[in-house]
Amino acid sequence: MTSAPATPRHARGQHAQAPGYADHKADHVARLNKIEGQIRGISRMVTDDRYCIDVLTQISAAGRALQEVALGLLDDHVRGCVTDAARTDPAQAEEKFAEFSDTLRRALRL
Amino acid sequence: MTSAPATPRHARGQHAQAPGYADHKADHVARLNKIEGQIRGISRMVTDDRYCIDVLTQISAAGRALQEVALGLLDDHVRGCVTDAARTDPAQAEEKFAEFSDTLRRALRL
Amino acid sequence: MTSAPATPRHARGQHAQAPGYADHKADHVARLNKIEGQIRGISRMVTDDRYCIDVLTQISAAGRALQEVALGLLDDHVRGCVTDAARTDPAQAEEKFAEFSDTLRRALRL
Amino acid sequence: MTSAPATPRHARGQHAQAPGYADHKADHVARLNKIEGQIRGISRMVTDDRYCIDVLTQISAAGRALQEVALGLLDDHVRGCVTDAARTDPAQAEEKFAEFSDTLRRALRL
Numbered sequence: 001m002t003s004a005p006a007t008p009r010h011a012r013g014q015h016a017q018a019p020g021y022a023d024h025k026a027d028h029v030a031r032l033n034k035i036e037g038q039i040r041g042i043s044r045m046v047t048d049d050r051y052c053i054d055v056l057t058q059i060s061a062a063g064r065a066l067q068e069v070a071l072g073l074l075d076d077h078v079r080g081c082v083t084d085a086a087r088t089d090p091a092q093a094e095e096k097f098a099e100f101s102d103t104l105r106r107a108l109r110l
Numbered sequence: 111m112t113s114a115p116a117t118p119r120h121a122r123g124q125h126a127q128a129p130g131y132a133d134h135k136a137d138h139v140a141r142l143n144k145i146e147g148q149i150r151g152i153s154r155m156v157t158d159d160r161y162c163i164d165v166l167t168q169i170s171a172a173g174r175a176l177q178e179v180a181l182g183l184l185d186d187h188v189r190g191c192v193t194d195a196a197r198t199d200p201a202q203a204e205e206k207f208a209e210f211s212d213t214l215r216r217a218l219r220l
Numbered sequence: 221m222t223s224a225p226a227t228p229r230h231a232r233g234q235h236a237q238a239p240g241y242a243d244h245k246a247d248h249v250a251r252l253n254k255i256e257g258q259i260r261g262i263s264r265m266v267t268d269d270r271y272c273i274d275v276l277t278q279i280s281a282a283g284r285a286l287q288e289v290a291l292g293l294l295d296d297h298v299r300g301c302v303t304d305a306a307r308t309d310p311a312q313a314e315e316k317f318a319e320f321s322d323t324l325r326r327a328l329r330l
Numbered sequence: 331m332t333s334a335p336a337t338p339r340h341a342r343g344q345h346a347q348a349p350g351y352a353d354h355k356a357d358h359v360a361r362l363n364k365i366e367g368q369i370r371g372i373s374r375m376v377t378d379d380r381y382c383i384d385v386l387t388q389i390s391a392a393g394r395a396l397q398e399v400a401l402g403l404l405d406d407h408v409r410g411c412v413t414d415a416a417r418t419d420p421a422q423a424e425e426k427f428a429e430f431s432d433t434l435r436r437a438l439r440l
Contacts, residue, residue, distance in 0.1 A: 009205075015137070018159060019159050019160065019161060019162055019213055020162045021156070021162055022159070025156060025157075025159075028156045029153055029156050032149055032152055032153035032156065033148050033153055036146055036149040036150050036153065039142055039145050039146040039149055039176075040146050042142055043139055043142035043143055043146065045317065046135060046138045046139050046142065047130060047135075047137075047139055049129050049132070050129065050185040051129060051131045051189065052129055052131055052183050052186060052190075052191060053209055053210075053213050055131075055183055056136050056180055056183050056184065056187070056213050056216075056217065057213070057216065059179060059180045059183070060180070060213075060217060060219075062172060062176060062215040063176050063177065063180070063238075064219070064330065066149075066172060066173050067168060067173065067328050067330055068330060069169060069308070070166055070169045070170070070173070070328070071324055071325055071330060073165055073166050073169070074166065074324055075317070075320075075321045075324070076162060077163065077166075078163040078298060078302060078317065078320060079317050080162075081162060081303065082298065082302075082308075083303055083306035083313070086303035086306060086307060087303075087307055089308060093303070093317055097295070097298065097299050099163055100163075100298060101174070101291070101295045102210060103163050103166050103170075104291055104294060104295070104324075105169070105291055106166075106167065106170040107166065107170060107328060108287050108290070108291060108327060108328065109170075109174070109439035109440075110284065110287055110288060110291060110439075128425055154440035175333065177438050177440055178440060180438070181391065181431070181434055181435055181438060181440060184434060185427070185430075185431045185434070187414060188408060188427065189427050189429060191413075192408060192413065193412070193413055193416035193417075193423070196416060196417060197416060197417055198411075203413070207405070207408065207409050210405075210408060211401070211405045214401055214404055214405070214434075217400055217438060218397050218400070218401060218437060219329035220329075220330075220394065220398060220401060238379060239379050239380065239381060240382045241376070241382055241385075242379070244375075245376060245379075247377045249373055249376050249377055252369055252372055252373035252376065253373055255369050256366055256369040256370050256373065256405060257382065259362055259365050259366040259396075260366050262362055263359055263362035263363055263366065266351070266355060266358045266359050266362065267355075267359055268378050269348060269352070269355075270349065271349060272349055272350045272351055272403050272406060272407040272410075272411060273407065273429055273430075273433050274405075275351075275402065275403055276400055276403050276433050276436075277436065278435065279396060279399060279400045279401070279403070280433075280436040280437060280439075282396060283396050283397065283400070284439070286368070286369075286389060286392060286393050286396070290389045290390070290393070291387055293382050293385055293389070294380060294386065297382040297383065297386070300382075301382060302352050307404055316420075319383055320383075323383050323386050323387070323390075326348060326387065326390040327386065327390060329390075329394070330336055
């Protein structure tokens with residue numbers, strides 16, 4: 001996690017407009033903030049010498065919640081960025097397809 | 111994530127002594143605190159309208175880091191709790207085996 | 221695994237034309253046939269009382285190979301079916317997005 | 331998938347006796363044979379140009395079934411090989427713990 005670069009968005013291959021997840025932004029932030037609290041709670045459980053299995057149960061729950069956010073973002077990205085490019089700009093569409101495939105590969109842990 | 115109950119540990123089926131991960135406790139806490147920071151950073155990326163794919167890349171990294179903590183705890187649990195029970199108490203060993211299997215099932219997302 | 225129904229394709233909500241993976245069909249079939257052989261080999265290892273860990277190593281390899289086929293099909297599906305619908309038929313596009321999201325959820329084991 | 335070497339088992343670090351999964355051998359073989367049939371069916375679906383999403387649904391089912399076999403073997407391995415070594419041979423136990431950890435890492439796709 002590095003801090004956001006100071007370069008303008010378009011120079012980082014980003015849309016100047018809202019991202020694909022704009023309509024669900026508040027929902028994604030709320031889920032992430034909840035997950036942050038879950039992780040903090042798990043850290044406290046370890047500090048308090050809580051039983052391994054109880055810690056692992058909470059880790060599974062947090063990991064699943066994180067994958068739910070990823071699923072939501074992948075969904076938003078296909079509906080927004082990928083199909084927009086496919087409709088308007090064949091060359092950019094090819095780039096979006098390849099990028100989406102790489103991202104799916106990481107999400108599937110391949 | 112509920113707060114720790116006030117009942118004594120042994121009443122929650124826990125060892126009164128240190129948990130199986132005692133030797134790696136500081137390491138697990140450090141990793142979890144780092145993951146907490148990663149999640150906070152991801153939340154900020156969404157707030158800042160960062161590109162979907164960049165957000166997803168960070169989510170994959172945080173999810174992987176969380177699975178690394180789970181692997182470490184599973185490892186500690188087998189070395190500690192499960193084999194201790196297997197050495198000393200056949201009835202408790204059966205319980206530990208079943209509990210470990212349920213936990214693995216969740217970790218494998220089955 | 222049920223056998224293919226006798227109903228015509230379009231009645232099953234399929235394209236009468238080639239599927240999204242048409243260009244990679246031979247590659248997908250070759251990979252699947254290889255995986256079938258891997259599974260047969262794993263079954264034989266168990267029959268032959270081979271060591272648990274060696275069997276598990278082969279299961280991981282076959283599972284990963286299967287996820288690679290899934291990734292290829294997801295990729296083909298987005299490039300073909302999803303973006304085709306997005307270009308030509310907004311109502312069908314919505315259906316394709318929802319269907320893709322459900323499929324991703326299963327692939328991510330959520 | 332290579333064929334079984336001709337060297338004797340003990341030379342490959344295996345128990346001369348039955349493997350950890352001996353009690354569930356028939357069950358594991360039956361599941362694997364069923365999965366082999368699932369993969370063959372998926373290959374046929376692709377050959378028959380079946381809809382991408384239907385193919386992906388079957389791949390998820392087969393992948394999940396394969397992880398169930400892995401879970402069963404991991405379970406048998408901990409109950410058998412790992413705890414046996416822990417009870418009788420500290421040096422071998424250390425080796426078994428490390429080997430189990432590596433196997434879990436692969437099963438969790440880390």
